[in-house]
Each structure stands twice: as C-alpha cells, then as structure tokens.
Amino acid sequence: MPKRVLSVVLLLCAAIFCSAQTTPSTSAAPKEIPSFDVTAIDKSIEPCVDFYQYACGNWIKSNPVPPDKSRWGRFDELAEHNLYILRDILVQAQAPGKHSAPEKMVGEFYGACMDESTIEKKGTAPLAPELARINGVNTKADVIKQIAYMHQSGRPALFAFYGQPDMHDSNATIAYIDQGGLTLPDRDYYIKDDAKSVETRQKYLEHVQKVFELEGDNPDMAVAEAKTVLAVETGLAQSSMDRTARRDPKTRDHKMTVTEIAAAAPNFDLTAYFASNGSPKFTTINVGNPDFFKQVNTQLDSVSVADWKTYLRWKTINSYAPTLTAAFVQEDFAFNGQYMSGQKEMEPRWKRCVKATDQSLGMALGQLYVDRTFGAAGKERTLKMVKAIESAMQQDVNQLDWMSDTTKKQAYVKLNTIVNNIGYPDQWRDYSSVTIKADDYSGNIERAGAFEVKRQYNKIDKPTDRKDWSMTPPTVNAYYRPPMNDINFPAGILQPPFYGKLMDDAVNYGAIGVVIGHELTHGFDDQGRKYDAQGNFKDWWTPADGKEFEKRADCTATEYSSFVAVKDDKGEVKLNGKLTLGENTADNGGLKLAYMALTEIIGNAPVKPIDGYTPQQRFFLAYGQIWCQNVTDQEARKRVLTDPHSPGQWRVNGAVQNSAAFQQAFGCKAGQPMVSANACRVW
Numbered sequence: 001m002p003k004r005v006l007s008v009v010l011l012l013c014a015a016i017f018c019s020a021q022t023t024p025s026t027s028a029a030p031k032e033i034p035s036f037d038v039t040a041i042d043k044s045i046e047p048c049v050d051f052y053q054y055a056c057g058n059w060i061k062s063n064p065v066p067p068d069k070s071r072w073g074r075f076d077e078l079a080e081h082n083l084y085i086l087r088d089i090l091v092q093a094q095a096p097g098k099h100s101a102p103e104k105m106v107g108e109f110y111g112a113c114m115d116e117s118t119i120e121k122k123g124t125a126p127l128a129p130e131l132a133r134i135n136g137v138n139t140k141a142d143v144i145k146q147i148a149y150m151h152q153s154g155r156p157a158l159f160a161f162y163g164q165p166d167m168h169d170s171n172a173t174i175a176y177i178d179q180g181g182l183t184l185p186d187r188d189y190y191i192k193d194d195a196k197s198v199e200t201r202q203k204y205l206e207h208v209q210k211v212f213e214l215e216g217d218n219p220d221m222a223v224a225e226a227k228t229v230l231a232v233e234t235g236l237a238q239s240s241m242d243r244t245a246r247r248d249p250k251t252r253d254h255k256m257t258v259t260e261i262a263a264a265a266p267n268f269d270l271t272a273y274f275a276s277n278g279s280p281k282f283t284t285i286n287v288g289n290p291d292f293f294k295q296v297n298t299q300l301d302s303v304s305v306a307d308w309k310t311y312l313r314w315k316t317i318n319s320y321a322p323t324l325t326a327a328f329v330q331e332d333f334a335f336n337g338q339y340m341s342g343q344k345e346m347e348p349r350w351k352r353c354v355k356a357t358d359q360s361l362g363m364a365l366g367q368l369y370v371d372r373t374f375g376a377a378g379k380e381r382t383l384k385m386v387k388a389i390e391s392a393m394q395q396d397v398n399q400l401d402w403m404s405d406t407t408k409k410q411a412y413v414k415l416n417t418i419v420n421n422i423g424y425p426d427q428w429r430d431y432s433s434v435t436i437k438a439d440d441y442s443g444n445i446e447r448a449g450a451f452e453v454k455r456q457y458n459k460i461d462k463p464t465d466r467k468d469w470s471m472t473p474p475t476v477n478a479y480y481r482p483p484m485n486d487i488n489f490p491a492g493i494l495q496p497p498f499y500g501k502l503m504d505d506a507v508n509y510g511a512i513g514v515v516i517g518h519e520l521t522h523g524f525d526d527q528g529r530k531y532d533a534q535g536n537f538k539d540w541w542t543p544a545d546g547k548e549f550e551k552r553a554d555c556t557a558t559e560y561s562s563f564v565a566v567k568d569d570k571g572e573v574k575l576n577g578k579l580t581l582g583e584n585t586a587d588n589g590g591l592k593l594a595y596m597a598l599t600e601i602i603g604n605a606p607v608k609p610i611d612g613y614t615p616q617q618r619f620f621l622a623y624g625q626i627w628c629q630n631v632t633d634q635e636a637r638k639r640v641l642t643d644p645h646s647p648g649q650w651r652v653n654g655a656v657q658n659s660a661a662f663q664q665a666f667g668c669k670a671g672q673p674m675v676s677a678n679a680c681r682v683w
Contacts, residue, residue: 033077035500036507036618038611040625048668048675052652055624065630068348070341073629073648074497079476082369082492086354086474089368102364102428105436106357109448112441113353119441120325124215126442127324130316131215134309140300143308144269148277150315154449157181157315158236159268159292161277163460165483167253167286170535173459175279177261177270178252178288181236183229183318185340185642190230190237196570196637200340205230207335208314214327215317225310232303232311239295243642244579246288249482249530249537254287261285265293267300279457323442342632360448361436362472363429366491369474370424374491379423381501382494385508385597386420386487389517392596396683402548410532410540411524417533418523419466419486423494424473429455478515480522482531487519497626506615509598510622517590517597521683524589525582526553555680556588557581559658563650566636573640575650583645587655589683595619595661616665624652 042057053060065072093099093107112118137146150157160180166172184190189200205226212222245251262270274282287293300308321328329346337343346352357365397403397411434451436444459465466484471477474492481488496503498512522528529549532538541549561577577584598619607615627648631639636647646654656662657676668675 033074033081033496035496035498035503035511036611036622037497037625040628041621046672047666048663048672050653051620051624051656051662051666051674052627052649055621055652056628056648059625059628060630063628063630065342065632067344068346068351070337070343070635071629071631073631074626075476076629078493078495078497082474082476083351083354085373086358086365086369087350089365089372090354090357093368101432102367105431105434106361106365106368108436108438109361109444110353110357112436112438112444113356114349115439115441116326116349118439119323122442123325126446127215127317127320130320131313134312134316137305137309137312140267140305140308141269141272143300143305143312144273145276146312148273150312152278152450152453153446154453155316155319157312158296160288161273161279163279163456164286165464165535166255167249167483167537168255170483170485170531171464173462173464174255175274175282175285175460176288177285177293179236179240179292181315182233182240183315184233185638186243187237187240188242188641190234201230203335203339207331207339210331211317211321211328212314214331215313225314228307228310229314232299232307235299235303236292236296239292239299241289241292244576247527247579247582247644249527252286252288253537254290255284256287256290257284258282261287261290261293264290265297267297268293277457278454280460282461320442323445340634340638342634356445358472358474360445361431361434362474363425363469364431366424366473367428370491374423374473374494378491378494382422382489382499382512383420385513386422386489386516386520388597388600389513389520389593390415390418392517392593392600393520393683395596396593402552403545404542407541407545414485414523414533414540417485418520419484421467421469421486421488423489423491425469426467478519480519480528481535482523482528483535485523485531485533485535487516487523489516489519497622504610504615504618505598505601506618507622509594509601510619511626513594513597514587514590514623515626517593518586519590520593521586521589522582524683525585527582549682552680552682553581553585555678556584556682559676559678559680560584560646560650560654563646563654565640565647565650566633568633570633570637573637575640575646580644580646583651584654585682587646587651588658588681591623591655591659592661592681592683594623595659614665616661620656620659620662620665624656627651 037059040056040059042054045054045057047054063072069076090106090110093103094111099107133149134146137143147157151161158181160178162176163173164176166174182190184200184204189197208226208229209219209222212225213219217225241251258271258274262268321332333343333346337346393415394412397408397415400408403411431451435447464483466486469488470481471479471488471490473490475490476492478487478489478493480486493515494512498515499508523531529541530537530539532540539546557577559577560575560580563575564572565575566573598615602615610618613621629648631647639645639647645651653674657674658679658681660679662668663675670677
C-alpha cells in the first residue's frame with residue numbers, strides 16, 4: 001500500500017495491502033456489466049412510492065457487500081472490472097520480452113508489491129533510518145525540521161502544505177498551508193462525546209498500542225505512547241475547523257505574507273520550515289485556517305519534545321505499516337478495515353497491489369490502460385454528449401424566472417468557458433526520475449511519493465497548469481475543479497453501466513449523461529457559484545439573485561437533512577444536508593439537464609418502448625440503477641461524518657421526488673412519496 005501521501009487534492013489513506021497471497025489470483029474476471037439491467041428491477045415495489053427500491057431492489061438482494069469490501073455498488077462493480085484489466089496489463093509487463101519504459105516501471109513496482117517473501121525478510125528494516133532520524137530530534141526546532149522532512153517525503157504530520165491556484169488569480173499557483181495532522185477520518189471522532197465516538201477512541205488507542213508493540217516497544221511503553229498520540233491529535237482536532245464550515249470558500253481565503261503567518265504562529269518556526277521542506281522560495285501564501293496555527297502554536301510549546309517525537313514516530317510507522325510485514329498489514333486492516341468500515345476480509349493481495357500501482361504510478365499505468373480500452377473515438381463520443389448537456393444548461397439558465405439578466409450573462413460566460421477533459425490527459429506524466437527496484441517495495445512507495453510531492457511543490461509561484469489531472473485514467477469517477485473551471489471524466493467511468501456504445505440514448509443520458517450534468521452543475525452549486533469563469537473566487541451575482549439562490553439551496557439542505565442515512569442497533573443517524581448540499585444540488589441539476597438534452601434528441605416523434613419501458617422511463621431507471629448499492633453499517637456511519645455525497649438511496653429518491661419529469665414519466669400522483677409537496681429546485 002502506498003503511504004498515506006498528502007498531495008494537492010487527495011489524502012491517499014485507504015488500507016489496501018494485506019494477505020499472504022503471492023501469486024496472481026486465478027479467479028475469473030467478473031462478467032460483463034450490463035448498461036441496463038431489467039433483472040435489477042423489483043416490480044413488487046411501486047415506483048412512485050420508493051423509486052430506488054423499484055429500480056434496484058432485486059440488485060440489492062442479489063449483491064450483498066462482498067467480505068473484502070465495506071460498500072458494494074455499481075461504481076464498485078466497474079472498478080472491480082477495471083482491476084482485472086489492469087492486472088492483465090501488469091502481469092504482461094512482468095513477462096519476459098521487450099517492454100516500453102512505462103511497462104517496465106509499473107511491472108517492477110507491481111512485482112515488488114507481490115513479493116511478500118522479500119517483504120517479510122526485511123521486517124522493520126525500512127523503518128530503521130526514519131525512526132533513527134526522529135530519535136535524533138532534541139529541540140522544538142528539530143521537531144519542525146523533521147516535519148518538513150516528512151512532508152517532503154509524502155508523510156502527513158501536524159499540518160498540510162501544498163501548491164494550489166491563487167483564489168483571486170487562478171492563473172498563478174501559490175503555496176497553501178492548512179490544518180492537518182489527524183489520523184482518524186474527521187475531527188469529530190476526537191471531540192464528540194457520544195457512546196460510539198468514545199468507543200472509537202478506545203479502539204484507536206488499542207490499535208496505536210499494538211502498532212508500537214509490533215515495532216518493538218514493550219506493552220507498558222506502547223500504552224503510554226498511544227495515550228500521547230491521542231492527546232496530541234485531540235489538541236489538533238480541537239483547533240481544526242468543521243468540514244461543513246469549510247465548504248464556504250471564504251473560510252479558507254486568507255492570503256498572507258510569509259512574515260505575517262510566521263509572526264502569528266512563532267512556535268511553528270515556519271520560516272525554517274519553508275526553507276527546508278524542498279519547496280521553491282516564495283513570499284506570499286494562503287493560510288486555509290489561521291486559527292489552527294494560532295491555537296496549535298500554544299500546543300507546540302506546552303507539549304514536550306519527547307511527546308512530539310512519539311507523535312512523529314506514530315505518523316511514520318502508520319504511513320509505512322501497510323508496506324511492511326503481514327503482522328503490520330493485518331493490524332492496519334483490523335482497525336481501518338474491520339472496525340472502522342465493517343470489512344470482513346482483506347482483498348486478495350493482487351488487487352491491493354494493482355491499486356497501489358495506480359496510486360503511485362497512475363499516469364504510467366493509465367497510459368497502458370487507455371491504449372487497451374479507450375482511444376480517441378471514445379473521447380469524441382463523450383465530448384458530443386457533454387456539448388449537448390452544456391446546451392441544455394444554457395437553455396435552463398435562460399428560462400429561470402428568479403435570476404436577472406445581469407447575472408444570466410455572467411452565467412453564460414462561465415458556462416461557455418468550462419474546459420472539458422475527457423478520458424486522459426493530453427500529455428502523459430514523465431516518471432523517468434523515479435527509481436523502482438524489484439526488491440524494495442517500501443522504498444518504491446517512498447520514492448514515488450517524494451516524486452509526487454516534488455512535482456506538486458514545483459508548481460508554486462508558476463503559471464497554473466490547467467491540463468494537470470487529479471485522477472488517473474482507470475478511475476471510476478469524475479470531478480469539477482472550481483479554480484480551473486473544468487470538468488474531468490476519466491476513461492475508467494466511460495463504459496457500462498454508465499455508457500454503452502450500442503445502448504439507446506435514453507439509458508446513456510440517464511447514466512453518464514446525468515454524471516456529466518452533475519459535474520457541470522458543480523460549477524454553479526453553493527461552492528462553485530462563488531468562482532467566476534476564470535476560476536477566481538469572485539462574486540458575479542447581483543445581491544438579489546444571490547439571496548434567491550441561497551433560498552433554494554436552503555430548501556435542498558433542509559430536505560436532505562430529514563433523510564435517514566443509518567438505522568441500526570446503535571440508533572438512527574440523519575444526513576447532514578449542509579455537508580452534502582453541493583452534491584445534492586448537482587444530483588438534482590444533473591438529472592434535469594440530462595433529461596432536457598435527451599428530450600432535445602428524441603423530439604416529438606414517438607419512440608417504441610424497449611423492455612416494456614418508454615425512453616423517459618428508461619432514462620430514470622438508468623439513473624436509479626447507477627446508484628444501486630449495499631453498505632456496512634460501520635461504513636455508512638463513517639460516511640455521514642466525512643462524505644459530502646448522500647447514500648445511493650437518497651441520491652435517487654431525493655432527486656426524483658423533486659422532478660416533475662419523473663412524476664410524469666411514471667404517472668405519479670400528488671401525495672405519493674416520490675412527489676415532494678415542496679419540491680426543491682436550484683437549477
């Protein structure tokens with residue numbers, strides 16, 4: 001498993017290694033995924049009563065969460081399918097014969113990950129030089145220098161540092177510094193006092209203790225060290241901003257000079273930190289949460305050097321643990337996989353090693369993946385659909401009765417400026433400076449992580465690279481970036497069940513079309529709307545229109561806050577409508593835009609039903625079915641705190657109950673559950 005590397009946008013922290021499997025699994029690849037699955041539909045359910053259960057009921061019954069997963073849905077099905085393709089590529093890259101530079105690199109990386117025998121023989125040797133360095137820390141100044149070293153190597157500790165487009169001049173990338181340093185998924189795990197949070201902290205203490213014991217500390221020492229780690233991280237959590245509040249860009253907009261932030265938090269010795277972390281020289285920086293640095297400034301002084309060394313040892317061992325022996329890997333899984341997520345078994349080693357290769361050398365592996373699966377033709381087909389949905393949004397904005405012409409003109413400018421990145425980047429990343437060794441898995445992770453950190457740091461004080469991708473081509477996902485004003489669709493998602501080359505337009509627009517509309521709408525959700533066409537944090541709305549938007553957004557937030565996300569023996573937990581507001585707005589908006597685009601294609605000519613469903617019904621069924629999922633209670637509870645996305649049930653029912661087009665397609669009547677009495681619509 002790659003270390004939990006903090007890059008510009010992602011903290012790669014999922015446990016993906018373990019197991020004693022050293023050869024590729026002989027299990028067959030999963031069967032082809034259908035774009036439209038009639039057998040998934042549960043016709044015993046009335047679509048106007050519970051459309052999610054109608055569209056997905058039989059799929060849910062037939063697809064329990066696999067023992068090596070904590071969640072299983074249509075996205076996961078496709079991701080699993082892609083793993084088999086990637087494994088074939090990696091196995092072939094290891095076979096005797098002539099190979100390209102990317103093939104040789106990813107093949108050796110994968111092979112080193114699969115070589116458990118060598119990993120076991122090395123034991124904790126990969127940790128030795130790192131822990132020796134921490135052992136040499138004697139002063140608070142040494143603590144800061146050690147953190148700079150860890151950041152340069154890709155290991156998170158105390159706070160976060162990275163490069164990102166200037167919020168007020170997106171053409172320039174500047175340095176950013178922000179809160180960080182926690183190991184548990186969210187600050188609330190440290191500060192909430194409900195029974196489950198108390199239990200989680202106790203389990204965390206036990207986990208940290210066991211890891212210290214595996215490294216060689218005696219039990220009494222490990223118990224004390226675990227308490228120290230929890231105390232230090234609790235202090236960081238208490239100084240951290242709530243993730244719901246952080247959704248508003250203005251809470252993260254604090255451009256300062258290096259001198260100003262250094263003076264505000266003198267115990268951080270940030271001037272020395274910046275000089276030794278490997279980043280280029282700079283004079284201005286954006287501070288995501290100034291209060292964090294001011295508050296932790298006191299903690300830095302009050303906590304002893306010995307305790308800071310214990311914390312740094314933990315962050316180092318925790319980063320390395322999944323790349324070490326089976327004992328470390330098993331303990332890492334027992335806490336992060338089993339306890340925190342409800343995963344019953346570890347994935348086979350080959351799957352974890354494929355994921356590790358994708359995370360560490362994703363663009364090299366992605367290049368090979370694209371050559372095999374996608375190509376230029378797929379790019380052209382997808383771009384045509386994107387253009388159709390952008391046209392639908394232009395029409396949608398035009399017909400809004402609550403938005404003035406002044407704001408509409410600016411909305412058109414932003415819409416027409418959006419950059420569409422499809423499938424894969426225009427230029428492949430050059431990993432030639434990364435040394436990959438066939439017998440050094442931990443070292444490979446270290447060097448690949450350091451390469452990525454350096455690549456990101458080198459962007460600071462330079463023109464923004466708007467063509468750089470944040471996801472690898474095999475990824476089953478998509479994203480919008482406000483500072484770039486672009487939407488990005490990796491090749492991995494542009495296949496069934498999201499897109500079928502031979503599938504009817506109704507299904508394709510209901511699946512990938514809605515995903516496209518969803519990402520497009522992000523440019524105009526409660527966060528995206530605060531950035532202009534160039535990606536600058538700038539208010540381009542009239543005050544009256546801004547209030548009208550907020551009124552509609554509040555309706556959506558209130559609506560989704562009434563939905564129950566988890567109901568188990570530990571009680572009932574509802575969604576956080578404020579945390580999920582952007583994604584819910586995008587689901588509702590994307591559904592509307594894709595339907596408008598489909599209607600434009602179909603026109604008024606009658607279309608013969610397929611499988612007994614009209615094109616309109618197939619559109620909504622396709623949408624419903626991409627969100628079919630099962631999830632463990634533990635994972636569901638974790639996501640309520642940390643995930644800005646609603647569970648599949650509410651991504652479907654929450655959107656269709658606000659859709660007049662859905663109600664018309666299925667003949668729903670007022671008073672039925674899928675007909676909201678107070679429909680919430682932003683776009």
